[in-house]
Amino acid sequence: MGLTIPWRAVAGVALWLFLVLTLALLVQRTTKADSETIRKIVHIGTGNVILLAWWWQVPTWIGIGAAIVAAIVTAVSHWVPLLSVIDSVNRRSWGTFFYAVSIGVLMAWFWPDLQYRYAVLGVLVMGWGDGLAAVVGRRWGKHPYCLAGICKTWEGSLTMAGVAGLLTGCVLGWTPLVLVVALVAAVLEIFSYYGVDNLTVPLATAAVAFWWQQAWLS
Numbered sequence: 478m479g480l481t482i483p484w485r486a487v488a489g490v491a492l493w494l495f496l497v498l499t500l501a502l503l504v505q506r507t508t509k510a511d512s513e514t515i516r517k518i519v520h521i522g523t524g525n526v527i528l529l530a531w532w533w534q535v536p537t538w539i540g541i542g543a544a545i546v547a548a549i550v551t552a553v554s555h556w557v558p559l560l561s562v563i564d565s566v567n568r569r570s571w572g573t574f575f576y577a578v579s580i581g582v583l584m585a586w587f588w589p590d591l592q593y594r595y596a597v598l599g600v601l602v603m604g605w606g607d608g609l610a611a612v613v614g615r616r617w618g619k620h621p622y623c624l625a626g627i628c629k630t631w632e633g634s635l636t637m638a639g640v641a642g643l644l645t646g647c648v649l650g651w652t653p654l655v656l657v658v659a660l661v662a663a664v665l666e667i668f669s670y671y672g673v674d675n676l677t678v679p680l681a682t683a684a685v686a687f688w689w690q691q692a693w694l695s
Contacts, residue, residue: 486533490526513615517608520576524604527580527597537588542570544581548574552627571673579603579679592687598648599683602641602662603675610637610666629667638663641682654689658682 501518504510530540535638551573583596621630642659665677 481536482539483533483535486529486535487539489533490529490535493526494523513611516573519612520573521604521608523576524600524608530584531593531597537584540584540588541581544577544584547577547583551577561674570672572669572675575672575676576603576676579676583679583683587683587687594648595683595687595690598644598658598686599679601644601648602658602682603679604636605644606640606662607666607674607678609640611636612694624667627667627669634663634667637666645682645686649686651688652693654686654693657689658686661685 497519500522501515504518505515529535552571554573555571556557580596580600583599587596589591610633613636618630618632620632621628623629636686638659642655643663645655645658662678662682665681666674668677
Protein backbone atom coordinates (compact mmCIF):
# COMPACT_ATOMS: atom_id res chain seq x y z
CA MET A 478 0.00 0.00 0.00
CA GLY A 479 1.41 3.38 -1.01
CA LEU A 480 2.15 6.21 1.33
CA THR A 481 -0.56 8.84 1.68
CA ILE A 482 0.74 12.39 1.45
CA PRO A 483 -1.27 14.99 3.39
CA TRP A 484 -0.92 17.73 0.81
CA ARG A 485 -2.71 20.35 2.89
CA ALA A 486 -0.26 19.88 5.75
CA VAL A 487 2.76 19.85 3.45
CA ALA A 488 1.58 23.00 1.68
CA GLY A 489 0.90 24.72 5.00
CA VAL A 490 4.35 23.92 6.38
CA ALA A 491 6.02 24.98 3.13
CA LEU A 492 4.06 28.24 3.11
CA TRP A 493 5.03 28.98 6.70
CA LEU A 494 8.74 28.41 6.01
CA PHE A 495 8.49 30.59 2.90
CA LEU A 496 6.93 33.40 4.94
CA VAL A 497 9.63 33.14 7.62
CA LEU A 498 12.43 33.34 5.07
CA THR A 499 10.68 36.17 3.24
CA LEU A 500 10.36 38.13 6.49
CA ALA A 501 14.04 37.59 7.23
CA LEU A 502 15.01 38.81 3.76
CA LEU A 503 12.81 41.90 4.08
CA VAL A 504 14.32 42.77 7.45
CA GLN A 505 17.80 42.19 6.05
CA ARG A 506 17.24 44.48 3.07
CA THR A 507 15.18 47.24 4.68
CA THR A 508 16.75 47.65 8.11
CA LYS A 509 20.16 47.88 9.68
CA ALA A 510 19.70 44.63 11.59
CA ASP A 511 22.91 42.61 11.87
CA SER A 512 23.29 39.05 10.59
CA GLU A 513 22.80 37.54 14.03
CA THR A 514 19.41 39.22 14.40
CA ILE A 515 18.36 37.91 10.98
CA ARG A 516 19.42 34.39 11.94
CA LYS A 517 17.39 34.57 15.14
CA ILE A 518 14.28 35.59 13.20
CA VAL A 519 14.70 32.45 11.11
CA HIS A 520 15.68 30.42 14.17
CA ILE A 521 12.50 31.29 16.09
CA GLY A 522 10.22 31.26 13.07
CA THR A 523 11.25 27.86 11.74
CA GLY A 524 10.97 26.31 15.20
CA ASN A 525 7.25 27.01 15.16
CA VAL A 526 6.85 24.61 12.25
CA ILE A 527 6.71 21.83 14.85
CA LEU A 528 3.37 23.25 16.02
CA LEU A 529 1.98 22.97 12.49
CA ALA A 530 3.30 19.42 12.24
CA TRP A 531 1.54 18.62 15.52
CA TRP A 532 -1.70 20.33 14.54
CA TRP A 533 -1.90 18.60 11.17
CA GLN A 534 -0.51 15.27 12.44
CA VAL A 535 2.20 15.28 9.79
CA PRO A 536 3.38 11.68 9.23
CA THR A 537 6.70 10.72 10.77
CA TRP A 538 8.33 9.90 7.46
CA ILE A 539 7.57 13.35 6.07
CA GLY A 540 8.99 15.08 9.15
CA ILE A 541 12.16 13.02 9.12
CA GLY A 542 12.55 13.41 5.36
CA ALA A 543 12.17 17.18 5.58
CA ALA A 544 14.69 17.31 8.43
CA ILE A 545 17.22 15.31 6.40
CA VAL A 546 16.81 17.63 3.41
CA ALA A 547 17.18 20.68 5.65
CA ALA A 548 20.30 19.22 7.29
CA ILE A 549 21.91 18.56 3.92
CA VAL A 550 21.08 22.05 2.63
CA THR A 551 22.39 23.78 5.76
CA ALA A 552 25.56 21.68 5.70
CA VAL A 553 26.25 22.48 2.05
CA SER A 554 25.57 26.18 2.70
CA HIS A 555 28.80 26.30 4.69
CA TRP A 556 30.68 26.09 1.40
CA VAL A 557 28.08 27.21 -1.16
CA PRO A 558 25.90 30.29 -0.47
CA LEU A 559 22.55 28.49 -0.64
CA LEU A 560 21.14 30.12 2.50
CA SER A 561 23.06 33.35 2.88
CA VAL A 562 20.25 34.80 5.00
CA ILE A 563 20.98 32.13 7.63
CA ASP A 564 24.62 31.08 7.25
CA SER A 565 27.62 32.72 5.72
CA VAL A 566 30.13 30.64 3.81
CA ASN A 567 32.80 29.17 6.10
CA ARG A 568 30.89 30.26 9.21
CA ARG A 569 32.24 28.31 12.16
CA SER A 570 28.88 27.53 13.75
CA TRP A 571 26.96 24.44 12.67
CA GLY A 572 23.90 25.53 14.62
CA THR A 573 21.41 25.42 11.76
CA PHE A 574 22.62 21.95 10.77
CA PHE A 575 22.24 20.66 14.33
CA TYR A 576 18.84 22.35 14.56
CA ALA A 577 17.56 20.38 11.57
CA VAL A 578 19.07 17.17 12.91
CA SER A 579 17.45 17.65 16.31
CA ILE A 580 13.99 18.10 14.76
CA GLY A 581 14.42 14.90 12.76
CA VAL A 582 15.62 12.93 15.79
CA LEU A 583 12.77 14.19 17.98
CA MET A 584 10.16 13.31 15.39
CA ALA A 585 11.69 9.86 14.92
CA TRP A 586 11.69 9.36 18.67
CA PHE A 587 8.28 10.66 19.73
CA TRP A 588 6.05 10.89 16.65
CA PRO A 589 5.48 7.14 16.06
CA ASP A 590 4.17 6.67 19.62
CA LEU A 591 1.99 9.78 19.39
CA GLN A 592 4.06 11.46 22.12
CA TYR A 593 4.02 14.71 20.18
CA ARG A 594 4.28 17.04 23.17
CA TYR A 595 7.85 16.08 24.00
CA ALA A 596 9.13 16.73 20.49
CA VAL A 597 7.20 19.99 20.43
CA LEU A 598 8.67 21.04 23.78
CA GLY A 599 12.25 20.29 22.73
CA VAL A 600 11.99 22.25 19.49
CA LEU A 601 10.19 25.23 21.03
CA VAL A 602 12.65 25.50 23.91
CA MET A 603 15.47 25.62 21.38
CA GLY A 604 13.70 27.98 19.01
CA TRP A 605 12.24 30.51 21.43
CA GLY A 606 14.57 29.99 24.39
CA ASP A 607 17.86 30.19 22.54
CA GLY A 608 16.58 32.83 20.14
CA LEU A 609 15.35 35.21 22.83
CA ALA A 610 18.33 34.52 25.07
CA ALA A 611 20.66 35.64 22.28
CA VAL A 612 18.63 38.78 21.61
CA VAL A 613 18.39 39.73 25.29
CA GLY A 614 22.02 38.91 25.95
CA ARG A 615 23.31 40.97 23.04
CA ARG A 616 21.02 43.96 23.57
CA TRP A 617 20.57 44.17 27.32
CA GLY A 618 23.18 41.88 28.79
CA LYS A 619 25.23 43.86 31.32
CA HIS A 620 26.55 41.05 33.50
CA PRO A 621 28.83 38.74 31.52
CA TYR A 622 30.42 35.51 32.74
CA CYS A 623 32.73 33.00 31.11
CA LEU A 624 32.80 29.23 31.50
CA ALA A 625 35.00 26.75 29.66
CA GLY A 626 36.09 29.45 27.26
CA ILE A 627 32.57 30.55 26.35
CA CYS A 628 31.23 33.90 27.48
CA LYS A 629 27.53 34.55 28.09
CA THR A 630 25.49 37.04 30.09
CA TRP A 631 23.35 36.34 33.11
CA GLU A 632 20.49 38.18 31.44
CA GLY A 633 20.64 35.84 28.45
CA SER A 634 20.92 32.68 30.54
CA LEU A 635 18.03 33.72 32.78
CA THR A 636 15.96 34.40 29.68
CA MET A 637 16.71 30.89 28.43
CA ALA A 638 15.67 29.40 31.76
CA GLY A 639 12.53 31.51 31.98
CA VAL A 640 11.34 30.71 28.47
CA ALA A 641 12.11 26.99 28.89
CA GLY A 642 10.17 26.90 32.14
CA LEU A 643 7.21 28.81 30.69
CA LEU A 644 7.00 26.52 27.67
CA THR A 645 7.22 23.42 29.84
CA GLY A 646 4.36 24.63 31.99
CA CYS A 647 2.22 25.45 28.95
CA VAL A 648 2.89 22.16 27.15
CA LEU A 649 3.09 19.66 30.03
CA GLY A 650 1.56 21.38 33.03
CA TRP A 651 2.84 23.29 36.04
CA THR A 652 4.79 20.73 38.04
CA PRO A 653 8.34 20.77 39.46
CA LEU A 654 9.39 19.63 35.99
CA VAL A 655 9.22 23.29 34.99
CA LEU A 656 12.26 24.08 37.16
CA VAL A 657 14.16 20.98 36.04
CA VAL A 658 13.76 21.71 32.33
CA ALA A 659 14.58 25.38 32.88
CA LEU A 660 17.85 24.46 34.60
CA VAL A 661 18.83 21.82 32.03
CA ALA A 662 18.15 24.16 29.11
CA ALA A 663 20.03 27.08 30.65
CA VAL A 664 23.10 24.99 31.50
CA LEU A 665 23.33 23.25 28.12
CA GLU A 666 22.85 26.53 26.25
CA ILE A 667 26.07 27.78 27.84
CA PHE A 668 28.15 25.13 26.08
CA SER A 669 27.50 26.25 22.53
CA TYR A 670 30.70 25.18 20.80
CA TYR A 671 30.10 25.30 17.03
CA GLY A 672 26.35 25.60 17.73
CA VAL A 673 26.08 22.13 19.30
CA ASP A 674 23.54 23.49 21.80
CA ASN A 675 21.05 23.39 18.92
CA LEU A 676 21.30 19.61 19.28
CA THR A 677 21.88 19.10 23.01
CA VAL A 678 19.21 21.50 24.30
CA PRO A 679 16.19 20.13 22.38
CA LEU A 680 17.16 16.48 22.82
CA ALA A 681 17.98 16.82 26.52
CA THR A 682 14.93 18.88 27.45
CA ALA A 683 12.62 16.49 25.61
CA ALA A 684 14.29 13.46 27.18
CA VAL A 685 14.21 14.88 30.71
CA ALA A 686 10.56 15.87 30.31
CA PHE A 687 9.63 12.43 28.95
CA TRP A 688 11.43 10.47 31.67
CA TRP A 689 10.10 12.76 34.39
CA GLN A 690 6.54 12.34 33.16
CA GLN A 691 6.92 8.58 32.97
CA ALA A 692 8.15 8.45 36.56
CA TRP A 693 5.55 10.99 37.75
CA LEU A 694 2.62 9.15 36.17
CA SER A 695 3.74 5.63 37.06
